[in-house]
Amino acid sequence: ARPRVGYFYAGKKSAQALGDTMNNMKVKDFQSMPVVVRESVSVYDAICQMFLEDVGTLFVVDEQSLLVGVLSRKDLLRTSIGRQELNQIPVHIIMTRMPNITTCKKSESLIEVSRRLIEQQIDAVPVVAEEPAGLRVTGRITKTTITRAFLSLSESHEL
Amino acid sequence: ARPRVGYFYAGKKSAQALGDTMNNMKVKDFQSMPVVVRESVSVYDAICQMFLEDVGTLFVVDEQSLLVGVLSRKDLLRTSIGRQELNQIPVHIIMTRMPNITTCKKSESLIEVSRRLIEQQIDAVPVVAEEPAGLRVTGRITKTTITRAFLSLSESHEL
Numbered sequence: 001a002r003p004r005v006g007y008f009y010a011g012k013k014s015a016q017a018l019g020d021t022m023n024n025m026k027v028k029d030f031q032s033m034p035v036v037v038r039e040s041v042s043v044y045d046a047i048c049q050m051f052l053e054d055v056g057t058l059f060v061v062d063e064q065s066l067l068v069g070v071l072s073r074k075d076l077l078r079t080s081i082g083r084q085e086l087n088q089i090p091v092h093i094i095m096t097r098m099p100n101i102t103t104c105k106k107s108e109s110l111i112e113v114s115r116r117l118i119e120q121q122i123d124a125v126p127v128v129a130e131e132p133a134g135l136r137v138t139g140r141i142t143k144t145t146i147t148r149a150f151l152s153l154s155e156s157h158e159l
Numbered sequence: 160a161r162p163r164v165g166y167f168y169a170g171k172k173s174a175q176a177l178g179d180t181m182n183n184m185k186v187k188d189f190q191s192m193p194v195v196v197r198e199s200v201s202v203y204d205a206i207c208q209m210f211l212e213d214v215g216t217l218f219v220v221d222e223q224s225l226l227v228g229v230l231s232r233k234d235l236l237r238t239s240i241g242r243q244e245l246n247q248i249p250v251h252i253i254m255t256r257m258p259n260i261t262t263c264k265k266s267e268s269l270i271e272v273s274r275r276l277i278e279q280q281i282d283a284v285p286v287v288a289e290e291p292a293g294l295r296v297t298g299r300i301t302k303t304t305i306t307r308a309f310l311s312l313s314e315s316h317e318l
Binding site: 015018022023044047050051056073074076077078080086111114115117118123143144146147148149150153154157158 | 174175177178179181182203206209210215232233235236237239240245269270273274276277282301302303305306307308309310312313316317318
């Protein structure tokens with residue numbers, strides 16, 4: 001066999017493979033860890049948790065760790081400029097609740113999830129697993145995930 | 160010529176064209192309108208403006224409409240849980256200032272801007288035009304823009 005010379009670079013796929021790569025981008029390969037809070041915590045503590053974990057969306061779970069709500073940075077900002085005492089309001093008062101929560105499953109494609117983010121005008125969706133009692137949160141997909149995926153398409157192919 | 164029959168659908172490009180399409184995605188074709196505030200407005204008014212315009216990032220400009228700062232939802236949330244009176248603090252106290260602002264130009268590719276969003280860990284960049292006195296803000300690119308671009312790649316090609 002001919003030796004591979006220095007300028008031979010096999011790290012990138014051809015542009016022709018881009019469509020296949022894009023179709024094969026699955027939630028399970030791109031998801032981040034979810035950050036969850038209990039429904040009884042205060043808005044103040046939720047905001048602190050959001051800064052500590054540096055995320056834009058928190059998922060709210062019940063005692064069995066099943067999904068009951070979602071808190072966006074926007075929800076928390078809206079509440080924080082109100083007149084209420086943030087230590088006194090539990091997050092379940094201000095969160096978006098089931099069944100009004102958009103979710104995704106780990107086997108779905110990123111294309112499908114990106115459509116959901118745009119159509120629902122949300123920044124993130126929880127990755128969930130269906131259980132008899134409800135939905136268990138196993139991950140998160142955000143617009144950051146999609147931006148990273150978009151960038152990886154260009155970095156992994158010869159464009 | 161053979162008549163085009165009902166199942167002939169010419170609206171999508173081939174998957175082979177995906178790389179070219181992606182390379183040719185320019186800031187000027189995808190940018191949104193920028194939402195700007197003056198550096199003298201209060202944090203409270205900036206938050207109201209953010210909700211009114213439903214954006215996640217505000218750009219701060221001086222009297223000549225030149226870029227002087229950026230305010231994220233995170234900056235505003237951090238300030239709103241502090242002890243200060245939000246009506247009393249002008250945004251120039253809490254904003255990220257020039258020259259620490261990541262920007263882009265309308266002729267740049269979305270790939271390059273998405274790299275900047277990920278590397279700098281920011282949600283949005285202003286699209287700017289260089290002028291002798293400074294940078295004029297002419298648009299914005301956000302992670303929503305990139306998510307929309309990612310989705311449009313799949314919708315405009317036969318994957």
